[in-house]
Amino acid sequence: FGDWRVPQNHELWQGINGINNPCPLGYKIPTLTEWVEEQSSWSNDNASGAFESPLRIPLAGYRNHSDGSIGGEGNYGGYWSSTNDSIRSARMRVDEIGTGINFMPRANGLTIRCIKN
Numbered sequence: 001f002g003d004w005r006v007p008q009n010h011e012l013w014q015g016i017n018g019i020n021n022p023c024p025l026g027y028k029i030p031t032l033t034e035w036v037e038e039q040s041s042w043s044n045d046n047a048s049g050a051f052e053s054p055l056r057i058p059l060a061g062y063r064n065h066s067d068g069s070i071g072g073e074g075n076y077g078g079y080w081s082s083t084n085d086s087i088r089s090a091r092m093r094v095d096e097i098g099t100g101i102n103f104m105p106r107a108n109g110l111t112i113r114c115i116k117n
Contacts, residue, residue, distance in 0.1 A: 002065055002105025003087065010084050023114035030115050032083035032101060035092040039099055050077065050094045055113060057094055063109025070109075078110035 042049035050057035061073035077094040088103040091110055
């Protein structure tokens with residue numbers, strides 16, 4: 001349930017040489033720990049702090065895994081990490097109220113940010 005790949009493969013996006021790494025050569029999707037470190041550097045723990053950061057994180061929205069609808073543009077930003085548990089992947093959430101990190105189904109369409117290794 002909620003995965004974009006059958007059978008699941010927990011080794012995708014793992015590091016710079018990960019299988020199916022969607023980032024350019026020399027870049028990778030951040031780990032959960034790297035997102036936590038990034039958030040701690042922001043002036044505010046919310047959308048304005050995210051956008052004022054060197055990464056200029058926007059509220060890009062998402063694609064819903066159950067019906068494919070797009071929502072949240074300008075109100076919510078969800079960014080994948082390469083960290084996963086048994087069935088889900090960690091994401092960093094940003095909105096006007098704050099930020100947070102939790103695990104959610106991989107079939108959700110969230111933004112990725114590539115960072116230099």
